[in-house]
Amino acid sequence: MIRVVLPAHLRTLAQVKGDVMLEVHGDVTQRSILDALEASYPMLRGTIRDHDTQQRRGFVRFFACEEDLSHESPDAPLPDAVARGEEPFFVVGAIAGG
Amino acid sequence: MSGVRVLVGTRKGAFVLTSDAKREQWEVSGPHFAGWEIYHVKGSPADPNRLYVSQSTGWHGQVIQRSSDGGKTWEPVGNQFTYDGVPGTHQWYDGTPHPWEFKRVWHLEPSLTDPDTVYAGVEDAALFRSNDAGQTWQELAGLRGHGSGPRWQPGAGGMCLHTIILDPSDPQRIYIAISAAGAFRTDNGGETWRPINRGLKSQYIPDPDAEVGHCVHHVAMHRSRPGTLFMQKHWDVMRTDDAGDSWREVSGNLPTDFGFAIDVHAHEPETIYVVPIKSDSEHFPPDGKLRVFRSRTGGHDWEPLTKGLPQSNCYVNVLRDAMAVDSLDSCGVYFGTTGGQVYASADAGENWAPIVRDLPAVLSVEVQTLP
Numbered sequence: 001m002i003r004v005v006l007p008a009h010l011r012t013l014a015q016v017k018g019d020v021m022l023e024v025h026g027d028v029t030q031r032s033i034l035d036a037l038e039a040s041y042p043m044l045r046g047t048i049r050d051h052d053t054q055q056r057r058g059f060v061r062f063f064a065c066e067e068d069l070s071h072e073s074p075d076a077p078l079p080d081a082v083a084r085g086e087e088p089f090f091v092v093g094a095i096a097g098g
Numbered sequence: 099m100s101g102v103r104v105l106v107g108t109r110k111g112a113f114v115l116t117s118d119a120k121r122e123q124w125e126v127s128g129p130h131f132a133g134w135e136i137y138h139v140k141g142s143p144a145d146p147n148r149l150y151v152s153q154s155t156g157w158h159g160q161v162i163q164r165s166s167d168g169g170k171t172w173e174p175v176g177n178q179f180t181y182d183g184v185p186g187t188h189q190w191y192d193g194t195p196h197p198w199e200f201k202r203v204w205h206l207e208p209s210l211t212d213p214d215t216v217y218a219g220v221e222d223a224a225l226f227r228s229n230d231a232g233q234t235w236q237e238l239a240g241l242r243g244h245g246s247g248p249r250w251q252p253g254a255g256g257m258c259l260h261t262i263i264l265d266p267s268d269p270q271r272i273y274i275a276i277s278a279a280g281a282f283r284t285d286n287g288g289e290t291w292r293p294i295n296r297g298l299k300s301q302y303i304p305d306p307d308a309e310v311g312h313c314v315h316h317v318a319m320h321r322s323r324p325g326t327l328f329m330q331k332h333w334d335v336m337r338t339d340d341a342g343d344s345w346r347e348v349s350g351n352l353p354t355d356f357g358f359a360i361d362v363h364a365h366e367p368e369t370i371y372v373v374p375i376k377s378d379s380e381h382f383p384p385d386g387k388l389r390v391f392r393s394r395t396g397g398h399d400w401e402p403l404t405k406g407l408p409q410s411n412c413y414v415n416v417l418r419d420a421m422a423v424d425s426l427d428s429c430g431v432y433f434g435t436t437g438g439q440v441y442a443s444a445d446a447g448e449n450w451a452p453i454v455r456d457l458p459a460v461l462s463v464e465v466q467t468l469p
Contacts, residue, residue: 009133009158013174043174047158051178059157093157 001085002033007093010048014041019088028083030062031074048091063090102424103168103466104432105149106440107136110458112151114169117453119426121444124453130172131163138419140206141168141466145213150232152203152218160202162218164232175232179203179220182239188222189251198222198242205419207262211269219259223250223276225288238288241274246293246310253277253313253332254378260418261317265324273327273342278313281329283342294342298331315358316418320367328370328397330360330418335372337397348397353384359421363446364429368396371423371431371447373416382413390433392447406450407441414439419462426467434460 004020011017022036031054038045049056054074056062061070065079065087081087104115111129130136134153142148151163151172160179163172179200190196201221209215214231224242226235250257258277265271272288275281280295298312313332320326329336329345334355336345349355354374363369370393376384383389388407391400414437424430431447434440438457443450 007157009155012132013158013161043161046177047161052180057157057159 002028002036002082003085003088004033004037005088005090007091009093010044010091013043013047016041027075028078029075030069030072030078030089033078033089034074059094061092061094063092064088100426101468102426102430103141103146103468104422104440104442104453105139105141105169105462105464105466106434106457106460107139107152107419107462108434108438108458108460109135112136112139112153113454113457115440115453121426121430121442126454127169129458130169131161134161135202136461137202138205138462138464140208140464142208142213142216143210144208146466146468148208148213148231150206150208150216152206154202160200162203162206162232176228176234179218179224179226179235180237181224181242182237186242187248188257189249191252195248198224200224201256204258204260205262207264210264210266217262217264217272219262219274221256221258222252223257223259223279225259225262225272225274227288238284240284240289241282241291244282244291244293246279249310250276250279251311261314263317263319263327265319266321267324271324271341273317273319275314275317275329277315278332279310280312281314281317281327281342294338295345296343297338297345298329298336299334299347300331301333316360318361318370320362323367326367326396328360328362330357330372332356332378335360335397348393350393350398350400352391352400353389357416358418359416359433361421361423361431363431364423364425365427366394366429369394369446370397371421372400373421373433375415381415386411386413388412388414388435390431390443390447390450403443403447403450405448406443412437417461419464420460422463422465424465424467430465432463432465434463436460 001021101118106113111132113128137152147168149165153161185198187195203218205219207217218226225238261275263273270287282291284291315330325341335349338345357375387409389402393400414435421433429446431443436459440453
């Protein structure tokens with residue numbers, strides 16, 4: 001199971017407490033995690049990445065294993081520790097806006 | 099026993115304020131959607147338990163929430179607002195072409211007859227409609243496709259479609275207003291539109307007959323006279339009696355005719371309310387006195403309403419969608435401020451009292467009169 005940590009606004013929207021556990025089939029990438037996340041929580045569609053372009057929203061970042069993966073390809077494999085469920089995949093609301 | 103439900107959108111959540119018909123004791127529910135900007139909350143005239151909410155943040159974009167039990171529970175519905183076809187361009191602040199980009203929903207207007215049909219006015223300016231209770235949204239592209247679209251420019255708050263008025267006597271007729279393009283009308287259910295800005299005079303627009311480019315802040319209508327509209331423009335309070343074909347100024351003796359909010363008494367179609375704001379560079383009431391001005395003559399002659407409102411050191415603003423009226427026998431008038439107060443008058447504006455004093459900045463106020 002893949003562990004995903006959502007920012008507070010999205011936990012409220014998805015009505016979840018704590019981390020989200022997801023079953024991801026095939027390669028574990030940003031895209032496959034977000035596809036699985038949106039399939040389980042359709043209310044999150046459009047709030048992390050654009051509906052049409054699938055581009056990451058400007059003030060959202062992705063972290064895992066203490067690395068900023070926001071600019072990596074959405075199809076690049078994520079670290080093994082994420083794929084094994086040992087480390088979470090973080091969706092982070094950027095600190096911005098004053 | 100009848101009562102009212104006041105729906106308040108703020109910078110950090112939504113609040114629902116309820117009272118019986120006396121409107122003296124209030125229950126406050128909220129914040130709903132805490133931390134999110136709530137541009138608008140509105141109930142269906144056809145089913146008062148059906149509410150729609152526009153919820154957004156800069157981080158996570160737009161969400162639409164729906165309630166079918168008067169706000170006790172909520173359900174996120176569709177949030178995909180895709181412009182029809184190739185979006186094209188409008189004018190940017192510097193006059194250059196700028197692509198249309200969806201930013202947020204400013205205003206939700208449920209159908210007068212069908213709780214599952216609702217209109218959304220969005221930034222960048224366009225009108226969307228949902229016929230499935232908010233699950234999916236389709237643009238009424240004839241508006242943006244009007245030939246003037248490439249000449250529309252954003253106002254200081256963005257290029258937003260902020261006002262939607264459905265004509266109760268003609269389901270094919272809809273009025274909308276855009277900052278800073280102006281007002282538009284369709285007579286065929288949204289297929290085609292035309293600007294209705296003749297008579298508006300806007301400083302710095304050299305052409306006195308400019309078809310578009312006017313900074314309309316809000317428009318209000320009394321349902322018994324759907325051809326009469328009252329407008330708070332950037333500067334000037336205006337009225338039309340021919341469905342927008344021509345406008346005339348009715349600012350009269352107002353201390354300043356700048357402002358945002360305007361509304362009409364529920365039972366007196368010639369009684370209108372505005373909250374004068376000092377100027378476009380000083381968004382607060384003149385002299386630090388929060389005064390609602392009422393005209394009982396459809397404009398021109400205005401009286402200040404001050405009882406219960408702060409008359410010194412008050413420097414809040416009242417935004418365009420932050421005033422509403424109920425339809426109880428003694429018409430209630432409500433408005434919210436950027437200081438977080440929601441004021442209510444149960445006697446058409448004679449006396450005011452705050453329902454709440456310390457909410458986040460209020461973006462919108464709507465009222466439902468409950469059976």
